[in-house]
Amino acid sequence: MSFDYIKSITMPLLEGAQMTVLLFIIAIVVSIPLGFLLTLAVRSSFKPLSWFAQGYIYILRGTPLLLQLLFICFGLPMLPVVGEYLVLDRFVAACLGFILNYAAYFAEIFRGGLIAIDKGQYEASQVLGLNKFQTLRKIVLPQMFRIALPAVANESVTLVKDTALLYAVAVPELLHFAQAAVNRDFSIAPFVVAGVIYLIMTLVLTIIFKWLERRFKFE
Structure with missing residues (x-):
């Protein structure tokens, strides 16, 4: 096994890694905010919305990601009447599958972060005269993010491998x-x-999240 051979196969693999990185970026950028919205929906006092969000999370977390990808790519076009309008580009379909799946996982992570916040802090915000939006932005979100960050990091590394x-x-x-x-x-x-390319990608991601953890730990 010569160096020239390793070099010759590395370039096409790096080309494929670009698609991997692109999918990761799209999935992580969209699924994290969507996951947070799902968390808010679960905690909503409007019961139909809460039940829908809980059902969504249960189904997406309870079925394999591969099954979901196959359903979106090959199952949706087979639906009667509307199937012909649901034929998606494979990459677009894959992005949709990853976003929907990981949003459910991030929703559970954020829910755990919200539960970990002391209820006394909500009471303190009322004493200070903060409205619900101000409480969410200034008190709840920063603490939830710090609590959830390690779990978000682990899930992000899993996303790279998935x-x-x-x-x-x-x-x-x-x-x-x-x-x-x-x-x-x-x-x-x-x-x-x-395997080495995957390890490099996960290493870079781990370093970034470790830096974020150190930064928010001392803020």
Whole structure:
């Protein structure tokens, strides 16, 4: 196994890693705020909204992400009457599946963060004359974020690894190029290189979240 061979397979794998990173960025940017909105919906005094949010979280967390991706990519177009309007680009469908799935997980993380906040702080905010929005923005959100940050970091690392599921819906990402190289060259080296790329991505992500934890810990 020569250095030239490693170099020749690394470039296509890095091309596939771009798709992996793009999916991660889209999923994390959209699913975190959506997860927080779901948390607020669960805690809503409007019962139908709360029940809907709880049911959504239960279903999305209780079924495999792969099943959800397959349903969105291949199941939705098979629905009667409306199926022809639900044919999505594979990457768009995958993004939708990851966003919907991870929003449910982040919702539970944020719910735990809210529960951990002492009820006395809500009472103190009323004494200070803060309205609900001011209490949420100035008191609740900063504390919830600090409490939830380690769990968000763990879930984000899992998201990086779960992007390999794109392979199952024929989106050309990192694992797709690795498998193609293995089949072509009858060598396990592409799998090793792919593993190293995944490790680098998760390492960078871990460093970023560790920095965020240190920053918000002392604020």
